[in-house]
Amino acid sequence: MxxxxxxxLAAITLLGAFLAVHLKNIFHNAVFFGMSLLGVxxxxxxxxxxxxxxxxxxxxxxxxxxxxxFAIVISxxxxxxxxxxxxxxxxxxxxxxxxxxxxxxxxxxxxxPVSWNTLISFGSSPFQITLLGRLLMTEYALPFExxxxxxxxxxxxxxLNVKEGPxx
Amino acid sequence: xANSLFSYLTIGVLLFTFGIYGVLxxxxxxxxxxxxxxxxxGAALNFLAFNRFLTPETSSGEIFVVFIISxxxxxxxxxxxxxxxxxxxxxxxxxxxxxxxxx
Numbered sequence: 001m002x003x004x005x006x007x008x009l010a011a012i013t014l015l016g017a018f019l020a021v022h023l024k025n026i027f028h029n030a031v032f033f034g035m036s037l038l039g040v041x042x043x044x045x046x047x048x049x050x051x052x053x054x055x056x057x058x059x060x061x062x063x064x065x066x067x068x069x070f071a072i073v074i075s076x077x078x079x080x081x082x083x084x085x086x087x088x089x090x091x092x093x094x095x096x097x098x099x100x101x102x103x104x105x106x107x108x109x110x111x112x113p114v115s116w117n118t119l120i121s122f123g124s125s126p127f128q129i130t131l132l133g134r135l136l137m138t139e140y141a142l143p144f145e146x147x148x149x150x151x152x153x154x155x156x157x158x159x160l161n162v163k164e165g166p167x168x
Numbered sequence: 169x170a171n172s173l174f175s176y177l178t179i180g181v182l183l184f185t186f187g188i189y190g191v192l193x194x195x196x197x198x199x200x201x202x203x204x205x206x207x208x209x210g211a212a213l214n215f216l217a218f219n220r221f222l223t224p225e226t227s228s229g230e231i232f233v234v235f236i237i238s239x240x241x242x243x244x245x246x247x248x249x250x251x252x253x254x255x256x257x258x259x260x261x262x263x264x265x266x267x268x269x270x271x
Contacts (some may be wrong), residue, residue: 002171010179017183017206021190026198033202036183040209043179044233047220052233059237064205064244068198071248075255085193093192101185108177116173116221131227132234140231147238154242158249 005046013039024085026072034065051129176217183210197251197261204247205240212236 016036020029037060044053136144183206190203212233219229251261258266 006175010175013179014182014186017186020206021186021194021199021203026196029199029202033205036206037209040183040213043176043213044216047176047216049216049220049230049233052216052230052237055234055237059241060205060209064241067244067248068202071198071251075252075261085195090193093189096192097185097189100188101181104181104184105178108174108181112174112177116177128227132230135227135231136234143235147235151238151242154245158245161246161249161253 009039009042009046030065030069030072034061037061051132173217173221177214180210180214195262195264197263201244201247208236208240
């Protein structure tokens with residue numbers, strides 16, 4: 001059963017990611033990006049972290065994807081004409097990303113310790129949300145505060161960016 | 169297969185590779201933003217898989233994923249607002265046409 005779920009999640013994640021970068025219509029890209037995000041959220045659930053799976057759906061699908069689609073529909077020229085690509089650039093990008101991904105995969109296959117292939121039984125020690133909350137308030141309190149300041153700055157900065165200025 | 173670290177790392181590598189391909193090949197600013205989000209998702213999946221398989225008694229990988237998701241949200245907000253400002257000024261989202269700084 002777990003095998004079937006894993007293969008299904010891998011299929012929708014990878015297919016969604018591939019179509020999200022490959023299709024030329026930006027609206028289709030956004031929709032398949034959402035499909036890929038749902039797959040990643042499923043992986044988080046499968047790894048035993050219910051909190052992160054829900055956060056992934058809530059923030060990525062609920063906020064980031066909606067913001068992206070919103071930006072697409074308020075600038076209509078974006079969604080109408082599909083972009084044209086130079087074939088030379090396409091070949092070079094394919095070569096570059098295949099070289100990088102191939103290197104990573106070969107490194108993973110050759111140098112991964114054998115113990116990484118061992119199976120663990122799921123449900124033996126699931127993540128605890130109380131532990132997460134306690135760590136965020138004690139050991140990781142400083143990064144937590146810095147992230148909240150960064151989020152505040154991001155809100156103010158994006159408002160400032162889209163403000164109609166005298167020369168905007 | 170579903171219960172080994174190796175398969176999760178492979179998924180992470182493939183997500184990362186698709187993201188890099190998207191950043192290199194696309195010319196639309198929003199599509200580049202989507203590709204960067206895919207890269208961040210691959211990294212987050214790796215963090216959680218390492219945490220789950222190698223040190224299941226701690227939660228540090230989970231905390232890093234929380235930070236990655238919040239930074240990705242901040243980055244998407246800034247990126248989209250920059251896209252809107254550029255679109256208003258240059259009337260295009262094609263990054264190869266926005267080259268005023270090139271001189």
